[in-house]
Amino acid sequence: MFRKSTISCLLLFSLLKLSAQEKYELNSGWQCSNTAAVKVTGAQLSDPGYSLSGWTPATVPGTVLTTLLDNKQVPDPMYGMNNEKIADIYHIGRDHYTYWFVKDFAEKAPAGDAQVWLNFRGVNDGCDIYLNGHRVNSSTHYGAYLRQSYNITALLAKSGKNRLAVIVYPPQFPGNPNGGQGGDGTIAKNNGPQYTAGWDWIQPMRDRNTGIWDKVTIEKTGAIRIKDPHIITRVPGTRLPQGPQAPATVQVGADLENATAKSITGTLQYTLAGNNITRKVTLPPHTTTTVQLPDLLLRQPSLWWPAGYGPQQLYDLHLQFVNNGKTDDQEDISFGVREIQTYWNAHTRSREIAVNGQKVFIKGGNWITSDAMFRFSKERYDAEVRFHRDMNLNLIRIWGGSLTERPEFYEACDRYGLLVFQDFWISGDCNGRWVDPMKKEDQWTRRNYPDNHSLFLESVADQVKLLRNHASLAFWCGGNEITPPADLFAAMKDSIIPKLDGTRYFFDYSNSDSMSYNALGGNGDGPYGIQPLSTFWSYRTFPFNSEVGSVGTGDYESLERFLPAENLVPPDPETGKTDKVWDYHKYIAYNKAVDPYGKTKDLREWANKAQLVNYDQYRGLMEGFSSHMWDWYTGVIIWKTQNPWTALRGQMYDYYLDPNACLYGTRKGAAPLHVMYNPEEGMVMAVNNTFQYARDLMLELKTYDMQGRDSLLTQVFVEVGPTTVQPFMNMKPVLDQLKAQKGLFFSLRLLNARQEVVDENLYWLPDAKGNYSGLAEMKPAAITATAIRAGADSIRVTISNPAGAPVAFFNRVSLVDAPQKKRILPVFYSDNYISVLPGQQQTITISGGATATSKDALVEIYGHNVKRQYIAIH
Structure with missing residues (x-):
């Protein structure tokens, strides 16, 4: 990865005397208890001398349900009907999921002007915080999307032995999970995720994701703290990925907080590509000041491009505040030099996207969140975003009923070149676009959700600051299929986003006329579910379709991970009906599409034929839309490409990161x-x-x-x-x-x-x-195959089909462990579900971290007319 400024930055740092600033996570050693069992106050509980005997180990970051699952106090809600065995907050009451979380940590009170900060990146939904017998937040914090930061310098124990105690309150309105989209809709009265009350692709999360769900960090600075740095890049003209580049402009600013009672004069500075950019400032006591550094004209910039169009070059910028020869604070920011433009295409009557002056046909996927229980990791984000890159997609849309995705997600998108279309937390289902008998309140009432408008706007501003430096972040969007209430919408579009960002187009809502003018009456987004292939080529939908698609059942190996043995039976061959477990996991019927391949006798055969349907559907979808590029369409976004739960629809890979044929059909149809x-x-x-x-x-x-x-x-x-x-x-x-x-x-x-x-x-x-x-009627194909290690994390598989043989049709290649023949996950295949023509061969590369650590592995190959076999790796 390109890191142009590293050496020059290191030379500068060596000349400065660094103070003892650092940041670390409080991500282990937490304990928890339901509030019913805690008979003392938060002040007493946060005294390091108070005994925590009998408390439960807690997962932080994580939700209450995650902690209960990790301690085997509830069954896995991803498996079978287990979710029905877990008490739902709406029926049992909020107290059931109201918990104290306690963490002991070592940190001494600093000397001089040094400061120590306690940061929470996400708590759902409310919390009160205590440290060493003192309340930290003066009023209860609310809002799943609002970060918190507290100066705890004066509260640290002289001994260095500290105790943090946090009581976390569930959403005030958990909503009735009555089977509607977002249940009865009242989940949207909160400032938090809506899908947790259930949707047509997921069952309800029983605790509504209550918990300290994102990182908790301790940060140490000098007198001055750098907050929310902001990097803007300007790339004028029409560029190409290769060849000499005209200059680009880099604009850098940040908020500087003076935590002391005296004025402080110092220098905000960074070095990039041999240029030292500085500004001397005087900061009044107990204030936060926005400081803008002089613009940098970056010569011969290495540009960032979306996947398929060019490389994803990234720069590292080390921003410092220097005070009397020492560094008070520093921030490392990774950014890409690029500019995203949008135009109205008068022919298609839809939004057209350009990057660095070049128009880009949008091939996207809709994303909910990585995990329904908010169990996030950089490794999982990397794998999921890489899958999207491997599908030859260039955009991911974050659906509005979930969350603003985490910086680690955006870092992966920066690496792999996926533009991001970020909805805010509104949906047409819960927020009143339609009459809905499943909803508790009428449309006019729901149209004003959430209840706390000021908190919503504060959260919007905070999340814009958190994410705005990422090259991959391309668009903001008011919400899914509806705008926020009028006062919120006006403040977001006319004030907050122009002021705090000012570089990205704001879509009113995900299928609004500002994105895609629907001049065709009833034809809009969709279609959903399995379609005749001709539909994708001849049925004209929204000219920038934000949602189309839906199927995605995995193969037998995927299904057996979450369906009990007694439910591993195919849909009824006559009626297409399935049992209640399949229905519970939101199955969409395949049978009319599977039937042309012949009746099936067992689930393995049925699931393999379903993969033929998957591949054909998504290849046809991407090809059909691409065939009308710039005539009917300027873009298409598949609904949807991943699922944070073990659903039987809308996913190119399953919850366990095992790809199905949807992924490779999309990859084929979306090839550059x-x-x-x-x-x-x-x-x-x-x-x-x-x-x-x-x-x-x-x-x-x-x-x-x-x-x-x-x-x-x-x-x-x-x-x-x-x-x-x-x-x-x-x-x-x-x-x-x-x-x-x-x-x-x-x-x-x-x-x-x-x-x-x-x-x-x-x-x-x-x-x-x-x-x-x-x-x-095809005869078996007698293929030969070899597998060799081609690198530390790479295996090359070659499949040969002799001349005069039938086509070796639709072969699935998998990396499996030798003892049990179970798939090793996640790994990445350069292609899959491949066919080898007579007298020819195909080579697939298997890569990813799991290939390097899997020493006792085999390559499994089977196909429509190819017998299952296992190949040793040489």
Whole structure:
């Protein structure tokens, strides 16, 4: 990763005398107790001498439910119907989930002007804080999204032995989990996540995610503290990822807090690319002052680009406040030099996005949150965002019924090049867009949720400051499918975001006319669920569709992780019905789509056929929307690409980070330079989602029958302009004739001048009746496979199919442990669910941290007509 300023920064730091500032997490050694068992006050409880005998080890960061689960006091709510065995807060009362959390830590009171701060990055929903017998917050804190910071210098024990005690209150309005979207809607009266009362893709979280759910840190500074630094980059003109770059402008500012009773004069400074940028300031006592440093004209900048368009170059900026030769405080900020522009496309009547002056067709996925119980980690964030990059997507939308995602999520998006469309915490379901008999209160009442408007605005301002330096953060959005109440909306759009950010477009709401004008009456976002493939090519939806898609059932290995053995049965072959456990996990029916592959006898066979549907659906979705790029559409965002719970819908990988065929169908259909076939009209075309002209390419079209006999239809040289769709020829008449009896494989390849494959695509076309009758009659393919370690965290798998054999169709490759043959998760596959044509081979690279640590592993391969086998790694 690019770190241009590191050496020059280190040289500067060595010349300065650093004070003993540092920051560390309080992330272990917590204990907790339900308030019913605590008979003393917070002041007494926070006395280090008070005995905590019999208290329960607590998970912090984490929710109350996480702590109960970790101590085996409740069953795993992700498995089977276990969630029904856990008491719901609405029925049992808020006291049941009201807990004290206590942490002993060592920190001596500092000398001189040094200061110590206690920071909470997220508590849901309210809390009172005590330290060493003293109350820390003067009034109860509320708001899941509002950070807290307290100067505890004067409260630290002289001995250095301190006790922190925090009582956490659940949301005041937990809502009735009556099966509605957000239950009865009253969950939205709080300033917190709405999905915790249940949605059509998740069951209710029984504690509504009560807890100290995000990081708690101790921070040590000198007299002056740097708060909320702000970096803006200006990249004028139209740029390309390669070649010399015209200068860009870097603007840096920060809030400086003087915690002492005297004025202090010092210097705010940083070094970047050999430039020393400084400003001397005098800070009055007990004040916070916003300081803007002189602009830096950065020559030959290394730019940040979205995934698929260029590299994600990042700079490290070390910001310091120097006071009399010592550093009072310092902040390290990673940022990318880029500028995001938006325009109104008068042809599509939708918002068009550009990065560094180049228009970008948006291929996105909707995201809820990483884990329904707020169990977050940098490693999980990295894996999930990497999956999105591997799908050839370039944007993630954070849905408004959840949260503003954590900095660690944004750091991963910065690394992998995923633009982020960040909703604020409003949804049409709870906040009154529709008449809804499941809701407790009428639309006009719900239209004014949440109850505390000032807290909402304070939280918005705080989260903007927290996230605004990330290169990946591209857009703010008022809410999911509805704006916030009028007073909140006006303050956000006209005041808070322009003042605290000023660089990002603000969408009124996720499918508003400011994003995508719906001139087609009833046709809007969606469709949801399984569709005929022709729908994605010929049914015109919103020109910048914020939600389309939905299925995502995993294969058998995925299902057995959370479905009890007695429920591992396929849907009824006649009615398509499933049992209550499948329904509880929000299953969407597949059967009309699976049936053309033939009736199934067991769940493993059914789930494998469902993967064929998954792949075809999402390849078709991305291809269909891409085929109308800049004509019908300027972007599309899949609903949805991940699920924070063990649901049977809307996910490209399961809760356990095991990918299914949706991921690889999306990857194929969203490839930057891609050849594809319109099954409705029969047109072969290519889409180029890069800034480079694709010249001197050979288009090769072949068919393969079920025995593997091939027929070359054509070879022709073609070219495709940048960010363009190029139609070539209509193949429908010949393909309809060839596939009529048993169906057909249709192979499309683009080769460069060296005869290397640039892109390839293989369709399995049904017979004249719409069934895949030929697939059921395919003879086994006797593949050979090898697996070798290609690097410390890389395994290269090569699958060969002999000439004269049938197509080795739809092969799943997995890394498994040798003793039990269980998948090792997470790992990443350069491709999967691949088919190998006769006389050819395919190579897949398996990578990721788990590959390096998995010493006793095998590669598992199986396919539609390929016997399951295990390959040793050499």
